[in-house]
Amino acid sequence: MARKAPADRAGTRLVVGRGRRPAGLHRRPESAVRLGAGALKCPGSGTWRGRMRTPGAPADTIGTADPVPYSPFRKGAARVSVLDEIIDGVRADLAERQARVSLDELKERAARAPQAKDGVAALRGEGVTVICEVKRSSPSKGALAAIADPAALAADYEAGGASVISVLTEERRFGGSLADLEAVRAKVDTPILRKDFIVTSYQLWEARAYGADLALLIVAALDEEALVSLIERAESIGLTPLVEVHDEEEVERAVDAGAKIIGVNARNLKDLKVDRSTFERVAPEIPDHIVKVAESGVRGPHDLIAYANAGADAVLVGESLVTGRDPRAAVADLVAAGAHPALRHGRG
Template identity: 55%
Template structure:
Protein backbone atom coordinates (compact mmCIF):
# COMPACT_ATOMS: atom_id res chain seq x y z
CA UNK A 1 0.00 0.00 0.00
CA UNK A 2 1.38 3.41 -0.99
CA UNK A 3 1.18 6.50 1.24
CA UNK A 4 -1.58 7.80 -1.01
CA UNK A 5 -3.54 4.54 -0.68
CA UNK A 6 -3.24 4.72 3.10
CA UNK A 7 -4.46 8.32 3.22
CA UNK A 8 -7.44 7.56 0.99
CA UNK A 9 -8.38 4.58 3.16
CA UNK A 10 -8.52 6.88 6.19
CA UNK A 11 -10.47 9.52 4.27
CA UNK A 12 -13.13 6.96 3.36
CA UNK A 13 -13.39 5.74 6.97
CA UNK A 14 -13.78 9.27 8.32
CA UNK A 15 -16.31 10.16 5.63
CA UNK A 16 -18.46 7.16 6.54
CA UNK A 17 -18.70 8.49 10.12
CA UNK A 18 -19.84 12.00 9.23
CA UNK A 19 -21.92 11.34 6.09
CA UNK A 20 -25.36 12.94 6.20
CA UNK A 21 -28.38 12.18 4.06
CA UNK A 22 -28.36 13.75 0.61
CA UNK A 23 -31.48 15.71 1.53
CA UNK A 24 -29.71 17.20 4.53
CA UNK A 25 -26.50 18.08 2.70
CA UNK A 26 -28.48 19.58 -0.19
CA UNK A 27 -30.41 21.71 2.29
CA UNK A 28 -27.12 22.93 3.77
CA UNK A 29 -25.89 23.76 0.28
CA UNK A 30 -28.82 26.12 -0.26
CA UNK A 31 -27.67 28.10 2.77
CA UNK A 32 -24.01 28.30 1.73
CA UNK A 33 -22.35 31.57 0.76
CA UNK A 34 -22.28 32.26 -3.02
CA UNK A 35 -19.31 30.91 -4.97
CA UNK A 36 -16.39 33.28 -5.52
CA UNK A 37 -14.57 33.23 -8.85
CA UNK A 38 -11.27 31.36 -8.35
CA UNK A 39 -10.43 31.54 -12.05
CA UNK A 40 -10.54 35.33 -11.98
CA UNK A 41 -8.56 35.43 -8.73
CA UNK A 42 -5.74 33.39 -10.27
CA UNK A 43 -5.60 35.33 -13.55
CA UNK A 44 -3.22 38.21 -14.16
CA UNK A 45 0.35 39.15 -14.95
CA UNK A 46 1.77 38.91 -11.41
CA UNK A 47 2.57 35.63 -9.66
CA UNK A 48 -0.43 34.50 -7.64
CA UNK A 49 -0.25 32.71 -4.29
CA UNK A 50 -2.56 30.01 -2.98
CA UNK A 51 -1.66 30.24 0.70
CA UNK A 52 -2.35 27.19 2.80
CA UNK A 53 -3.67 26.70 6.32
CA UNK A 54 -1.69 23.58 7.16
CA UNK A 55 -1.05 22.11 10.62
CA UNK A 56 0.69 18.88 9.70
CA UNK A 57 1.78 16.70 6.79
CA UNK A 58 2.61 13.02 6.22
CA UNK A 59 6.16 13.91 5.22
CA UNK A 60 7.08 16.38 7.99
CA UNK A 61 4.63 15.63 10.80
CA UNK A 62 3.48 18.55 12.98
CA UNK A 63 4.19 21.95 11.44
CA UNK A 64 2.14 24.49 13.39
CA UNK A 65 -0.66 24.37 15.96
CA UNK A 66 -2.70 27.11 14.19
CA UNK A 67 -5.19 27.73 16.99
CA UNK A 68 -7.03 30.33 14.88
CA UNK A 69 -7.06 29.33 11.20
CA UNK A 70 -9.30 32.27 10.27
CA UNK A 71 -6.83 34.78 11.71
CA UNK A 72 -4.00 33.15 9.76
CA UNK A 73 -6.06 33.24 6.56
CA UNK A 74 -6.78 36.92 7.15
CA UNK A 75 -3.05 37.59 7.42
CA UNK A 76 -2.49 35.70 4.19
CA UNK A 77 -5.11 37.82 2.47
CA UNK A 78 -3.55 41.04 3.78
CA UNK A 79 -0.13 39.89 2.56
CA UNK A 80 -1.42 39.44 -0.97
CA UNK A 81 -2.70 35.86 -1.29
CA UNK A 82 -5.16 35.32 -4.14
CA UNK A 83 -6.72 32.12 -2.78
CA UNK A 84 -6.68 30.45 0.64
CA UNK A 85 -6.21 26.68 0.76
CA UNK A 86 -7.64 24.91 3.80
CA UNK A 87 -6.68 21.33 4.61
CA UNK A 88 -9.75 19.43 5.75
CA UNK A 89 -8.22 15.93 5.94
CA UNK A 90 -8.17 14.93 9.60
CA UNK A 91 -5.66 12.13 10.17
CA UNK A 92 -2.47 13.18 8.42
CA UNK A 93 -3.02 16.93 8.07
CA UNK A 94 -5.03 17.63 11.27
CA UNK A 95 -7.54 19.71 9.33
CA UNK A 96 -11.31 19.89 9.53
CA UNK A 97 -14.42 21.25 7.88
CA UNK A 98 -14.70 23.59 10.88
CA UNK A 99 -11.46 25.20 9.69
CA UNK A 100 -13.02 25.67 6.26
CA UNK A 101 -16.11 27.28 7.79
CA UNK A 102 -14.03 29.65 9.91
CA UNK A 103 -11.77 30.73 7.06
CA UNK A 104 -14.58 31.18 4.54
CA UNK A 105 -16.41 33.46 6.97
CA UNK A 106 -13.35 35.68 7.56
CA UNK A 107 -11.79 36.30 4.13
CA UNK A 108 -13.07 37.89 0.94
CA UNK A 109 -11.03 35.84 -1.54
CA UNK A 110 -11.80 32.33 -2.87
CA UNK A 111 -11.19 29.33 -0.63
CA UNK A 112 -9.92 25.93 -1.75
CA UNK A 113 -11.04 22.83 0.07
CA UNK A 114 -7.79 20.84 0.09
CA UNK A 115 -8.59 17.18 0.63
CA UNK A 116 -8.54 13.81 -1.08
CA UNK A 117 -11.78 13.89 -3.04
CA UNK A 118 -12.74 10.29 -3.69
CA UNK A 119 -16.53 10.30 -3.24
CA UNK A 120 -19.30 12.31 -4.91
CA UNK A 121 -20.66 13.29 -1.50
CA UNK A 122 -17.52 15.29 -0.70
CA UNK A 123 -18.34 17.79 -3.44
CA UNK A 124 -21.76 18.55 -2.03
CA UNK A 125 -20.12 18.74 1.40
CA UNK A 126 -17.46 21.15 0.09
CA UNK A 127 -20.07 23.50 -1.35
CA UNK A 128 -22.20 23.29 1.79
CA UNK A 129 -19.18 24.51 3.76
CA UNK A 130 -18.49 27.37 1.38
CA UNK A 131 -15.70 26.02 -0.83
CA UNK A 132 -15.13 27.93 -4.06
CA UNK A 133 -12.49 25.55 -5.39
CA UNK A 134 -11.74 21.85 -4.93
CA UNK A 135 -8.68 19.69 -5.54
CA UNK A 136 -8.77 16.70 -7.88
CA UNK A 137 -5.67 14.53 -7.62
CA UNK A 138 -5.25 12.55 -10.84
CA UNK A 139 -3.13 9.89 -9.10
CA UNK A 140 -6.03 9.16 -6.74
CA UNK A 141 -8.75 8.80 -9.36
CA UNK A 142 -9.71 6.59 -12.26
CA UNK A 143 -10.27 8.18 -15.66
CA UNK A 144 -14.05 8.05 -15.22
CA UNK A 145 -13.92 9.41 -11.67
CA UNK A 146 -11.78 12.35 -12.75
CA UNK A 147 -14.28 13.33 -15.44
CA UNK A 148 -17.35 12.71 -13.28
CA UNK A 149 -15.97 14.64 -10.30
CA UNK A 150 -14.85 17.52 -12.50
CA UNK A 151 -18.35 17.70 -13.95
CA UNK A 152 -19.96 17.63 -10.51
CA UNK A 153 -17.74 20.46 -9.26
CA UNK A 154 -18.54 22.48 -12.38
CA UNK A 155 -22.28 21.91 -11.96
CA UNK A 156 -21.94 23.20 -8.40
CA UNK A 157 -20.13 26.27 -9.83
CA UNK A 158 -16.89 25.41 -8.03
CA UNK A 159 -13.53 25.61 -9.81
CA UNK A 160 -11.27 22.55 -9.88
CA UNK A 161 -7.51 22.46 -9.38
CA UNK A 162 -6.42 19.35 -11.29
CA UNK A 163 -3.21 18.04 -9.74
CA UNK A 164 -0.61 15.99 -11.64
CA UNK A 165 2.87 14.67 -10.96
CA UNK A 166 3.76 12.74 -14.13
CA UNK A 167 3.44 13.16 -17.89
CA UNK A 168 0.84 10.39 -18.00
CA UNK A 169 -1.25 12.12 -15.34
CA UNK A 170 -0.98 15.41 -17.24
CA UNK A 171 -2.23 13.72 -20.39
CA UNK A 172 -5.22 12.36 -18.49
CA UNK A 173 -5.86 15.76 -16.94
CA UNK A 174 -5.92 17.58 -20.27
CA UNK A 175 -8.53 15.16 -21.62
CA UNK A 176 -11.21 16.71 -19.40
CA UNK A 177 -10.51 20.28 -20.64
CA UNK A 178 -9.59 21.78 -17.26
CA UNK A 179 -9.04 25.47 -16.58
CA UNK A 180 -6.53 25.10 -13.73
CA UNK A 181 -3.74 22.50 -13.67
CA UNK A 182 -1.30 22.12 -10.81
CA UNK A 183 2.01 20.29 -10.99
CA UNK A 184 2.89 18.78 -7.63
CA UNK A 185 6.62 18.25 -7.24
CA UNK A 186 5.86 15.74 -4.49
CA UNK A 187 5.12 12.13 -5.40
CA UNK A 188 2.16 11.34 -3.16
CA UNK A 189 2.86 7.63 -3.35
CA UNK A 190 6.38 7.94 -1.89
CA UNK A 191 6.39 11.56 -0.56
CA UNK A 192 9.64 12.26 -2.41
CA UNK A 193 10.02 15.74 -3.90
CA UNK A 194 11.44 16.31 -7.38
CA UNK A 195 11.49 19.99 -8.41
CA UNK A 196 12.27 19.04 -12.00
CA UNK A 197 8.61 18.12 -12.29
CA UNK A 198 8.02 21.87 -12.69
CA UNK A 199 10.45 22.33 -15.58
CA UNK A 200 9.35 19.06 -17.18
CA UNK A 201 5.57 19.34 -16.97
CA UNK A 202 4.52 22.97 -16.65
CA UNK A 203 5.76 23.90 -20.16
CA UNK A 204 3.52 21.13 -21.54
CA UNK A 205 0.38 22.74 -20.11
CA UNK A 206 -1.40 24.92 -22.70
CA UNK A 207 -0.71 28.61 -22.14
CA UNK A 208 -4.41 29.49 -21.91
CA UNK A 209 -4.76 27.39 -18.73
CA UNK A 210 -3.88 28.56 -15.23
CA UNK A 211 -0.66 26.74 -14.31
CA UNK A 212 0.12 26.17 -10.63
CA UNK A 213 3.35 24.94 -9.02
CA UNK A 214 2.76 22.93 -5.83
CA UNK A 215 5.05 21.65 -3.04
CA UNK A 216 8.74 22.12 -2.39
CA UNK A 217 8.57 25.91 -2.55
CA UNK A 218 10.30 27.61 0.35
CA UNK A 219 12.64 30.27 -1.08
CA UNK A 220 12.54 33.11 -3.58
CA UNK A 221 14.72 31.04 -5.93
CA UNK A 222 12.14 28.22 -5.80
CA UNK A 223 9.47 30.68 -6.90
CA UNK A 224 11.67 32.00 -9.70
CA UNK A 225 12.33 28.44 -10.88
CA UNK A 226 8.60 27.70 -10.96
CA UNK A 227 7.88 30.99 -12.72
CA UNK A 228 10.61 30.42 -15.29
CA UNK A 229 9.04 27.02 -15.94
CA UNK A 230 5.77 28.74 -16.78
CA UNK A 231 3.85 28.75 -13.49
CA UNK A 232 1.43 31.62 -12.95
CA UNK A 233 0.63 30.65 -9.38
CA UNK A 234 2.23 28.79 -6.49
CA UNK A 235 0.61 26.80 -3.72
CA UNK A 236 2.56 27.24 -0.49
CA UNK A 237 1.83 26.00 3.02
CA UNK A 238 4.77 24.68 5.00
CA UNK A 239 7.07 27.64 4.29
CA UNK A 240 4.41 30.05 5.54
CA UNK A 241 3.15 28.26 8.64
CA UNK A 242 6.66 27.48 9.93
CA UNK A 243 8.12 30.93 9.22
CA UNK A 244 6.99 32.68 12.38
CA UNK A 245 5.97 35.64 10.22
CA UNK A 246 3.72 34.55 7.32
CA UNK A 247 3.34 38.12 6.04
CA UNK A 248 7.09 38.59 5.65
CA UNK A 249 7.50 35.04 4.31
CA UNK A 250 4.97 35.67 1.55
CA UNK A 251 6.46 39.02 0.60
CA UNK A 252 9.90 37.41 0.48
CA UNK A 253 8.68 34.60 -1.77
CA UNK A 254 7.17 37.19 -4.11
CA UNK A 255 10.30 39.36 -4.05
CA UNK A 256 8.54 42.25 -2.35
CA UNK A 257 10.80 42.70 0.68
Protein backbone atom coordinates in the same frame (compact mmCIF):
# COMPACT_ATOMS: atom_id res chain seq x y z
CA MET B 1 1.15 40.73 -26.06
CA ALA B 2 0.66 37.09 -26.94
CA ARG B 3 1.43 34.66 -24.18
CA LYS B 4 4.64 32.74 -24.77
CA ALA B 5 4.97 29.03 -24.23
CA PRO B 6 6.80 27.99 -21.06
CA ALA B 7 9.82 26.87 -23.08
CA ASP B 8 10.05 30.34 -24.65
CA ARG B 9 10.00 32.03 -21.27
CA ALA B 10 12.61 29.64 -19.90
CA GLY B 11 15.11 30.65 -22.55
CA THR B 12 17.08 27.89 -24.20
CA ARG B 13 15.28 24.97 -22.58
CA LEU B 14 14.48 22.30 -25.14
CA VAL B 15 11.88 19.63 -24.39
CA VAL B 16 12.70 16.23 -25.84
CA GLY B 17 10.11 13.50 -26.17
CA ARG B 18 6.38 13.53 -26.70
CA GLY B 19 5.28 16.94 -27.88
CA ARG B 20 2.14 18.80 -26.93
CA ARG B 21 -0.92 18.04 -29.01
CA PRO B 22 -1.91 20.77 -31.42
CA ALA B 23 -4.68 23.06 -30.18
CA GLY B 24 -8.09 21.56 -30.68
CA LEU B 25 -6.94 17.94 -30.51
CA HIS B 26 -7.38 17.61 -26.75
CA ARG B 27 -10.72 16.01 -26.30
CA ARG B 28 -12.67 14.60 -23.44
CA PRO B 29 -12.91 10.82 -23.32
CA GLU B 30 -16.10 8.97 -24.02
CA SER B 31 -18.12 8.57 -20.87
CA ALA B 32 -17.67 5.23 -19.16
CA VAL B 33 -21.46 5.05 -19.10
CA ARG B 34 -21.46 4.84 -22.89
CA LEU B 35 -18.49 2.44 -22.86
CA GLY B 36 -20.30 0.11 -20.51
CA ALA B 37 -19.37 -1.36 -17.16
CA GLY B 38 -16.49 -3.49 -18.39
CA ALA B 39 -12.88 -3.13 -17.54
CA LEU B 40 -11.13 0.00 -18.79
CA LYS B 41 -7.46 0.35 -19.53
CA CYS B 42 -5.61 2.69 -17.20
CA PRO B 43 -2.36 4.33 -18.34
CA GLY B 44 0.60 2.25 -17.25
CA SER B 45 -1.42 0.29 -14.74
CA GLY B 46 -3.15 -2.59 -16.51
CA THR B 47 -6.90 -2.66 -16.20
CA TRP B 48 -9.23 -1.55 -13.50
CA ARG B 49 -12.77 -2.63 -12.83
CA GLY B 50 -14.48 -0.09 -10.65
CA ARG B 51 -18.09 0.71 -9.91
CA MET B 52 -19.67 2.38 -12.93
CA ARG B 53 -22.66 4.65 -12.79
CA THR B 54 -25.86 2.97 -13.94
CA PRO B 55 -27.08 4.68 -17.14
CA GLY B 56 -29.49 7.42 -16.18
CA ALA B 57 -28.45 7.50 -12.54
CA PRO B 58 -27.54 10.93 -11.12
CA ALA B 59 -23.88 11.84 -10.91
CA ASP B 60 -24.24 12.29 -7.14
CA THR B 61 -24.44 8.51 -6.78
CA ILE B 62 -20.86 8.16 -8.00
CA GLY B 63 -18.67 6.95 -5.17
CA THR B 64 -21.42 6.41 -2.61
CA ALA B 65 -20.86 2.63 -2.60
CA ASP B 66 -17.13 2.73 -1.92
CA PRO B 67 -15.72 2.32 -5.45
CA VAL B 68 -12.11 1.26 -5.89
CA PRO B 69 -10.03 4.34 -6.78
CA TYR B 70 -7.48 4.24 -9.56
CA SER B 71 -3.97 4.11 -8.16
CA PRO B 72 -0.85 3.87 -10.31
CA PHE B 73 0.92 2.23 -7.38
CA ARG B 74 -1.61 -0.43 -6.35
CA LYS B 75 -1.09 -3.01 -9.12
CA GLY B 76 1.91 -5.22 -8.38
CA ALA B 77 3.09 -3.00 -5.54
CA ALA B 78 5.09 -4.63 -2.77
CA ARG B 79 3.39 -2.38 -0.25
CA VAL B 80 0.40 -0.09 -0.11
CA SER B 81 1.31 3.43 -1.20
CA VAL B 82 1.01 6.47 1.03
CA LEU B 83 -1.81 7.71 -1.20
CA ASP B 84 -3.72 4.44 -0.82
CA GLU B 85 -3.36 4.55 2.95
CA ILE B 86 -4.59 8.13 3.13
CA ILE B 87 -7.59 7.41 0.93
CA ASP B 88 -8.53 4.36 3.00
CA GLY B 89 -8.71 6.65 6.03
CA VAL B 90 -10.59 9.32 4.08
CA ARG B 91 -13.23 6.78 3.06
CA ALA B 92 -13.68 5.58 6.63
CA ASP B 93 -14.15 9.14 7.90
CA LEU B 94 -16.41 9.95 4.96
CA ALA B 95 -18.69 7.02 5.78
CA GLU B 96 -19.15 8.39 9.31
CA ARG B 97 -20.05 11.85 8.01
CA GLN B 98 -22.47 10.43 5.46
CA ALA B 99 -24.20 8.53 8.26
CA ARG B 100 -24.66 11.79 10.19
CA VAL B 101 -25.46 14.26 7.40
CA SER B 102 -27.53 13.36 4.35
CA LEU B 103 -26.71 14.59 0.86
CA ASP B 104 -29.98 16.53 0.82
CA GLU B 105 -28.95 18.35 4.00
CA LEU B 106 -25.62 19.28 2.42
CA LYS B 107 -27.36 20.57 -0.70
CA GLU B 108 -29.66 22.73 1.42
CA ARG B 109 -26.68 24.16 3.27
CA ALA B 110 -24.80 24.74 0.01
CA ALA B 111 -27.76 26.68 -1.32
CA ARG B 112 -27.39 29.10 1.60
CA ALA B 113 -23.61 29.51 1.17
CA PRO B 114 -22.16 32.66 -0.40
CA GLN B 115 -21.91 32.52 -4.18
CA ALA B 116 -18.70 30.80 -5.21
CA LYS B 117 -15.89 32.95 -6.57
CA ASP B 118 -14.20 32.19 -9.89
CA GLY B 119 -11.03 30.25 -9.15
CA VAL B 120 -9.57 30.68 -12.62
CA ALA B 121 -9.99 34.45 -12.48
CA ALA B 122 -8.44 34.52 -9.01
CA LEU B 123 -5.27 32.81 -10.23
CA ARG B 124 -4.91 34.57 -13.57
CA GLY B 125 -2.75 37.65 -13.11
CA GLU B 126 -0.09 39.71 -14.79
CA GLY B 127 2.52 37.97 -12.70
CA VAL B 128 2.56 34.86 -10.56
CA THR B 129 -0.22 34.54 -8.00
CA VAL B 130 0.09 32.86 -4.61
CA ILE B 131 -2.04 30.18 -2.94
CA CYS B 132 -1.38 30.08 0.81
CA GLU B 133 -2.17 27.01 2.85
CA VAL B 134 -3.56 26.36 6.31
CA LYS B 135 -1.85 23.08 7.24
CA ARG B 136 -1.07 21.68 10.69
CA SER B 137 0.82 18.56 9.68
CA SER B 138 1.80 16.36 6.76
CA PRO B 139 2.73 12.71 6.15
CA SER B 140 6.26 13.72 5.19
CA LYS B 141 7.07 16.07 8.09
CA GLY B 142 4.59 15.17 10.81
CA ALA B 143 3.41 18.04 13.02
CA LEU B 144 4.21 21.46 11.55
CA ALA B 145 2.23 23.99 13.60
CA ALA B 146 -0.61 23.85 16.11
CA ILE B 147 -2.66 26.61 14.39
CA ALA B 148 -5.17 27.10 17.19
CA ASP B 149 -6.94 29.78 15.13
CA PRO B 150 -6.97 28.92 11.40
CA ALA B 151 -9.16 31.94 10.67
CA ALA B 152 -6.54 34.31 12.11
CA LEU B 153 -3.83 32.69 9.99
CA ALA B 154 -6.03 33.00 6.92
CA ALA B 155 -6.58 36.67 7.72
CA ASP B 156 -2.79 37.14 7.76
CA TYR B 157 -2.58 35.44 4.37
CA GLU B 158 -5.29 37.71 3.01
CA ALA B 159 -3.57 40.81 4.40
CA GLY B 160 -0.34 39.68 2.76
CA GLY B 161 -2.02 39.51 -0.64
CA ALA B 162 -2.82 35.82 -1.17
CA SER B 163 -4.96 35.18 -4.25
CA VAL B 164 -6.41 31.93 -2.89
CA ILE B 165 -6.32 30.35 0.57
CA SER B 166 -6.02 26.56 0.72
CA VAL B 167 -7.51 24.81 3.74
CA LEU B 168 -6.61 21.20 4.52
CA THR B 169 -9.70 19.33 5.70
CA GLU B 170 -8.21 15.81 5.94
CA GLU B 171 -7.95 14.93 9.61
CA ARG B 172 -5.78 11.84 10.08
CA ARG B 173 -2.59 12.90 8.32
CA PHE B 174 -3.00 16.67 8.00
CA GLY B 175 -4.90 17.63 11.14
CA GLY B 176 -7.58 19.53 9.24
CA SER B 177 -11.36 19.61 9.37
CA LEU B 178 -14.46 21.06 7.79
CA ALA B 179 -14.69 23.25 10.89
CA ASP B 180 -11.42 24.88 9.79
CA LEU B 181 -12.91 25.53 6.36
CA GLU B 182 -16.04 27.03 7.89
CA ALA B 183 -14.02 29.27 10.23
CA VAL B 184 -11.80 30.55 7.44
CA ARG B 185 -14.79 31.25 5.20
CA ALA B 186 -16.39 33.34 7.93
CA LYS B 187 -13.21 35.42 8.29
CA VAL B 188 -11.94 36.16 4.77
CA ASP B 189 -13.28 37.20 1.38
CA THR B 190 -10.40 35.63 -0.56
CA PRO B 191 -11.37 32.54 -2.61
CA ILE B 192 -10.86 29.31 -0.68
CA LEU B 193 -9.62 25.94 -1.91
CA ARG B 194 -10.76 22.83 -0.08
CA LYS B 195 -7.68 20.62 -0.10
CA ASP B 196 -8.52 17.02 0.61
CA PHE B 197 -8.57 13.61 -1.04
CA ILE B 198 -11.86 13.91 -2.86
CA VAL B 199 -13.24 10.68 -4.29
CA THR B 200 -17.01 11.27 -4.25
CA SER B 201 -19.41 14.04 -5.17
CA TYR B 202 -20.59 14.10 -1.54
CA GLN B 203 -17.27 15.74 -0.66
CA LEU B 204 -17.81 18.37 -3.35
CA TRP B 205 -21.16 19.25 -1.81
CA GLU B 206 -19.41 19.46 1.56
CA ALA B 207 -16.92 21.89 0.05
CA ARG B 208 -19.68 24.19 -1.17
CA ALA B 209 -21.74 23.80 1.99
CA TYR B 210 -18.80 24.97 4.11
CA GLY B 211 -17.89 27.85 1.82
CA ALA B 212 -15.16 26.64 -0.55
CA ASP B 213 -14.79 28.14 -4.01
CA LEU B 214 -12.30 25.60 -5.36
CA ALA B 215 -11.74 21.90 -4.73
CA LEU B 216 -8.67 19.72 -5.20
CA LEU B 217 -8.97 16.63 -7.41
CA ILE B 218 -5.93 14.32 -7.54
CA VAL B 219 -5.57 12.46 -10.83
CA ALA B 220 -3.61 9.61 -9.22
CA ALA B 221 -6.56 8.90 -6.90
CA LEU B 222 -9.26 8.72 -9.58
CA ASP B 223 -10.08 6.60 -12.59
CA GLU B 224 -11.05 8.28 -15.85
CA GLU B 225 -14.80 8.21 -15.36
CA ALA B 226 -14.60 9.47 -11.79
CA LEU B 227 -12.25 12.31 -12.78
CA VAL B 228 -14.53 13.51 -15.57
CA SER B 229 -17.65 13.11 -13.43
CA LEU B 230 -16.19 14.98 -10.45
CA ILE B 231 -14.93 17.85 -12.60
CA GLU B 232 -18.37 18.19 -14.17
CA ARG B 233 -20.16 17.95 -10.82
CA ALA B 234 -17.83 20.50 -9.22
CA GLU B 235 -18.39 23.01 -11.99
CA SER B 236 -22.15 22.42 -11.96
CA ILE B 237 -22.37 23.50 -8.31
CA GLY B 238 -20.04 26.48 -8.66
CA LEU B 239 -16.71 24.96 -7.60
CA THR B 240 -13.55 25.40 -9.64
CA PRO B 241 -11.54 22.16 -9.68
CA LEU B 242 -7.78 22.36 -9.20
CA VAL B 243 -6.63 19.12 -10.78
CA GLU B 244 -3.35 17.80 -9.40
CA VAL B 245 -0.85 15.81 -11.47
CA HIS B 246 2.62 14.37 -10.95
CA ASP B 247 3.80 13.43 -14.44
CA GLU B 248 3.16 13.90 -18.15
CA GLU B 249 0.72 11.01 -18.40
CA GLU B 250 -1.46 12.49 -15.67
CA VAL B 251 -1.37 15.86 -17.46
CA GLU B 252 -2.89 14.23 -20.51
CA ARG B 253 -5.63 12.67 -18.40
CA ALA B 254 -6.35 16.01 -16.71
CA VAL B 255 -6.51 17.89 -20.01
CA ASP B 256 -8.74 15.26 -21.60
CA ALA B 257 -11.04 15.43 -18.57
CA GLY B 258 -11.54 19.18 -19.04
CA ALA B 259 -9.35 20.69 -16.30
CA LYS B 260 -9.05 24.49 -16.35
CA ILE B 261 -6.46 24.62 -13.55
CA ILE B 262 -3.71 22.01 -13.29
CA GLY B 263 -1.39 21.82 -10.30
CA VAL B 264 1.92 20.00 -10.72
CA ASN B 265 2.97 18.55 -7.38
CA ALA B 266 6.72 18.20 -7.06
CA ARG B 267 6.27 15.75 -4.19
CA ASN B 268 6.60 12.10 -5.19
CA LEU B 269 3.66 10.09 -3.86
CA LYS B 270 5.80 6.98 -3.41
CA ASP B 271 8.53 8.34 -1.17
CA LEU B 272 7.19 11.87 -0.40
CA LYS B 273 10.41 13.50 -1.55
CA VAL B 274 10.26 16.87 -3.34
CA ASP B 275 11.91 17.32 -6.73
CA ARG B 276 11.39 20.85 -8.04
CA SER B 277 12.52 19.81 -11.50
CA THR B 278 9.24 17.90 -11.83
CA PHE B 279 7.42 21.11 -12.68
CA GLU B 280 9.99 22.13 -15.27
CA ARG B 281 9.65 18.73 -16.94
CA VAL B 282 5.86 18.45 -16.80
CA ALA B 283 4.61 22.04 -17.30
CA PRO B 284 5.38 22.23 -21.05
CA GLU B 285 2.78 19.50 -21.60
CA ILE B 286 0.03 21.75 -20.21
CA PRO B 287 -1.71 23.91 -22.87
CA ASP B 288 -1.38 27.67 -22.40
CA HIS B 289 -5.11 28.22 -21.84
CA ILE B 290 -4.93 26.18 -18.63
CA VAL B 291 -3.70 27.80 -15.40
CA LYS B 292 -0.49 26.13 -14.23
CA VAL B 293 0.12 25.87 -10.48
CA ALA B 294 3.45 24.77 -9.00
CA GLU B 295 2.89 22.81 -5.79
CA SER B 296 5.47 21.91 -3.12
CA GLY B 297 9.01 23.15 -2.64
CA VAL B 298 8.39 26.90 -2.31
CA ARG B 299 10.54 28.15 0.55
CA GLY B 300 10.73 31.78 -0.52
CA PRO B 301 10.70 34.24 -3.42
CA HIS B 302 13.66 32.56 -5.15
CA ASP B 303 11.66 29.35 -5.58
CA LEU B 304 8.65 31.29 -6.86
CA ILE B 305 10.84 32.97 -9.47
CA ALA B 306 12.33 29.63 -10.52
CA TYR B 307 8.87 28.15 -10.97
CA ALA B 308 7.76 31.28 -12.84
CA ASN B 309 10.66 30.91 -15.25
CA ALA B 310 9.51 27.33 -15.86
CA GLY B 311 6.01 28.52 -16.76
CA ALA B 312 4.05 28.70 -13.50
CA ASP B 313 1.04 31.03 -13.32
CA ALA B 314 0.68 30.42 -9.57
CA VAL B 315 2.45 28.70 -6.70
CA LEU B 316 0.99 26.89 -3.70
CA VAL B 317 2.85 27.47 -0.43
CA GLY B 318 2.18 25.83 2.91
CA GLU B 319 4.95 24.47 5.09
CA SER B 320 7.27 27.48 4.92
CA LEU B 321 4.41 29.79 5.92
CA VAL B 322 3.03 27.84 8.87
CA THR B 323 6.51 27.21 10.29
CA GLY B 324 7.75 30.78 9.79
CA ARG B 325 7.70 33.61 12.31
CA ASP B 326 5.66 36.13 10.31
CA PRO B 327 3.30 34.55 7.77
CA ARG B 328 1.84 37.89 6.68
CA ALA B 329 5.27 39.30 5.81
CA ALA B 330 6.29 36.04 4.13
CA VAL B 331 3.19 36.12 1.92
CA ALA B 332 3.79 39.78 1.08
CA ASP B 333 7.35 38.93 -0.01
CA LEU B 334 6.07 36.14 -2.26
CA VAL B 335 3.35 38.33 -3.74
CA ALA B 336 5.87 41.11 -4.42
CA ALA B 337 8.19 38.65 -6.16
CA GLY B 338 5.29 37.32 -8.23
CA ALA B 339 4.34 40.84 -9.29
CA HIS B 340 7.85 41.78 -10.44
CA PRO B 341 7.72 43.40 -13.90
CA ALA B 342 10.16 40.82 -15.26
CA LEU B 343 7.55 38.11 -14.69
CA ARG B 344 4.77 39.98 -16.48
CA HIS B 345 6.26 39.48 -19.91
CA GLY B 346 3.84 37.47 -22.01
CA ARG B 347 1.29 37.04 -19.20
CA GLY B 348 -2.28 38.14 -18.72
